[in-house]
Amino acid sequence: MQPSTLSVNKSAIAASFSRAANSYDIVAAFQRLCGEKLLARVSNYEGLKVLDAGCGTGFFSRRFRHAGAQVIALDLAAGMLEKSRGNDSADEYVLADIEHIPLPDGSVDLCFSNLAIQWCSSLHAALAEMHRVVKPGGKVVFSSLAQGSLAELAQAWQQVDGKTHTNQFLAFEAIKLACAPFSHDLHLTQETEFYPDVMTLMKSLKGIGATHLHQGRDSGLTSRGRFERLASVYPQQEAGFPLSYQLVTGVLYRE
Numbered sequence: 001m002q003p004s005t006l007s008v009n010k011s012a013i014a015a016s017f018s019r020a021a022n023s024y025d026i027v028a029a030f031q032r033l034c035g036e037k038l039l040a041r042v043s044n045y046e047g048l049k050v051l052d053a054g055c056g057t058g059f060f061s062r063r064f065r066h067a068g069a070q071v072i073a074l075d076l077a078a079g080m081l082e083k084s085r086g087n088d089s090a091d092e093y094v095l096a097d098i099e100h101i102p103l104p105d106g107s108v109d110l111c112f113s114n115l116a117i118q119w120c121s122s123l124h125a126a127l128a129e130m131h132r133v134v135k136p137g138g139k140v141v142f143s144s145l146a147q148g149s150l151a152e153l154a155q156a157w158q159q160v161d162g163k164t165h166t167n168q169f170l171a172f173e174a175i176k177l178a179c180a181p182f183s184h185d186l187h188l189t190q191e192t193e194f195y196p197d198v199m200t201l202m203k204s205l206k207g208i209g210a211t212h213l214h215q216g217r218d219s220g221l222t223s224r225g226r227f228e229r230l231a232s233v234y235p236q237q238e239a240g241f242p243l244s245y246q247l248v249t250g251v252l253y254r255e
Helices: 010-019 029-039 059-066 078-086 123-133 151-161 172-179 198-207 224-233
Strands: 049-053 070-075 092-095 108-114 134-145 183-195 241-253
Touching: 010 078, 029 059, 029 108, 029 134, 029 183, 029 241, 049 059, 049 123, 059 070, 059 108, 070 078, 078 092, 108 123, 123 134, 123 172, 123 241, 151 224, 151 241, 172 183, 172 241, 183 198, 198 224, 198 241
Parallel strands: 049 070, 049 108, 070 092, 108 134
Antiparallel strands: 134 241, 183 241
16 A cells, blocks of 8 residues: 555445435534634635635535635535535535646636545645645645544553554655645644543534544444443543644645
8 A cells, every 4th residue: 555545435425414404504513613724724715716626505604705716615415416516505516526627727716625635545646636726826735634533532442452443644754755745834833622521522523524544434423331331431621621733734735
């Protein structure tokens, strides 16, 4: 396996996120936080043509559109795209894979992708496609997750049954390698969310569709006995039950 590739079941991922479309906005606080960090990298988008690659329910598509941008909303999950359309989020809707964007070269001013490309099988292919559709002088702003994300949950499950219940994420070094062919700016930070109990934590992950495993299983809520065991070994801090993310934010410049 190449450093910037993962074995991914795209149809299962699309189905998982489609099922989560109606609950996504209720529990997607971390996703909105990450998106706000990305928006801070874009000074002005009025009058720009923007591709929201992995648009989800269209939360950030609407932000761009309300600010005067022309927006193309793209997602792999039909349920998410329909939710985005129902929210009147964009000017155009495209059901497609970020690794195969059906747009001409240099057709948008900005490509925005918030917490979507960690679900791609080839990070390099995803970055190359987003870079390709941006006009010279434009840029790609993206966020993703790196190795070490969901560490508390992974470690707790190891104590319960010794099995993998969280997806594997690329190492930050592999992400840097995938960005190397492009003029870029890349940052890694740790972000930690706290939950009042483990049930709320697990339901939050399920509510955003993030319990799908690349190996093909769903890691959602489990039998009562195993869940109680998970809750008993999960680390707790004064602020609650932590769930940490290794957040990667980046910009690719189209020269």
